[in-house]
Amino acid sequence: xxxxxxxxxxxxxxxxxxxxxxxxxxxxxxxxxxxxxxxxxxxxxxxxxxxxxxxxxxxxxxxxxxxxxxxxxxxxxxxxxxxxxxxxxxxxxxxxxxxxxxxxxxxxxxxxxx
Amino acid sequence: xxxxxxxxxxxxxxxxxxxxxxxxxxxxxxxxxxxxxxxxxxxxxxxxxxxxxxxxxxxxxxxxxxxxxxxxxxxxxxxxxxxxxxxxxxxxxxxxxxxxxxxxxxxxxxxxx
Numbered sequence: 001x002x003x004x005x006x007x008x009x010x011x012x013x014x015x016x017x018x019x020x021x022x023x024x025x026x027x028x029x030x031x032x033x034x035x036x037x038x039x040x041x042x043x044x045x046x047x048x049x050x051x052x053x054x055x056x057x058x059x060x061x062x063x064x065x066x067x068x069x070x071x072x073x074x075x076x077x078x079x080x081x082x083x084x085x086x087x088x089x090x091x092x093x094x095x096x097x098x099x100x101x102x103x104x105x106x107x108x109x110x111x112x113x114x
Numbered sequence: 115x116x117x118x119x120x121x122x123x124x125x126x127x128x129x130x131x132x133x134x135x136x137x138x139x140x141x142x143x144x145x146x147x148x149x150x151x152x153x154x155x156x157x158x159x160x161x162x163x164x165x166x167x168x169x170x171x172x173x174x175x176x177x178x179x180x181x182x183x184x185x186x187x188x189x190x191x192x193x194x195x196x197x198x199x200x201x202x203x204x205x206x207x208x209x210x211x212x213x214x215x216x217x218x219x220x221x222x223x224x225x226x227x
Contacts, residue, residue, distance in 0.1 A: 004122065006130040032214050034215065040204075041221070041223075042220055043118075043206070043220055043221050044204075044216075044218050045218070046215045046217065049214065059213055089156070089157070095214075101147070101159055101172065102161060102214050103159075104149075104157040105156055107156065107158040
């Protein structure tokens with residue numbers, strides 16, 4: 001079955017530095033990969049979607065890379081701020097399994113230290 | 115404002131009682147989803163619906179039921195058959211079956227004692 005792995009430990013980053021979060025997957029080749037932000041007690045919020053034929057996608061201070069050979073996506077937040085502290089989830093589409101859903105990783109909790 | 119609403123935010127029930135969680139969207143989205151989130155766990159799909167009057171089981175549908183009589187509404191019933199119902203429940207929608215970007219509601223935290 002498909003498996004998604006994100007950094008299980010919380011990540012502590014000093015304010016102003018770049019935070020890098022990892023999403024690894026196995027047993028599947030998604031057509032898309034997405035990243036969401038979730039704050040405590042709230043629903044996730046969509047951030048970025050990257051397609052398999054895209055190596056990199058940017059949005060303001062966010063950058064996502066997608067390496068289909070390594071089966072890995074990296075999510076970067078540059079010039080990090082305390083307000084970036086949250087849990088970040090990656091998600092894969094299941095369209096190649098003829099499935100109309102996406103599956104989520106458990107998320108990585110990010111703390112930006114002032 | 116467009117968006118997804120879930121009510122109530124917190125819900126308490128006694129074991130053995132069925133309970134229905136509300137999910138409404140005014141985004142004119144065709145597809146809607148219900149997820150369950152437990153501490154330290156990822157989102158697990160309970161049920162999803164691509165169009166009105168049609169829905170499919172997700173990975174953990176046992177003990178749950180849904181209906182999709184209107185495009186805007188996708189209520190979830192947690193039945194007494196669900197062995198561990200206490201959890202954070204999230205409803206989401208997407209434009210259609212080919213759009214994978216999902217918009218989430220604020221969630222309902224259900225506690226069953």
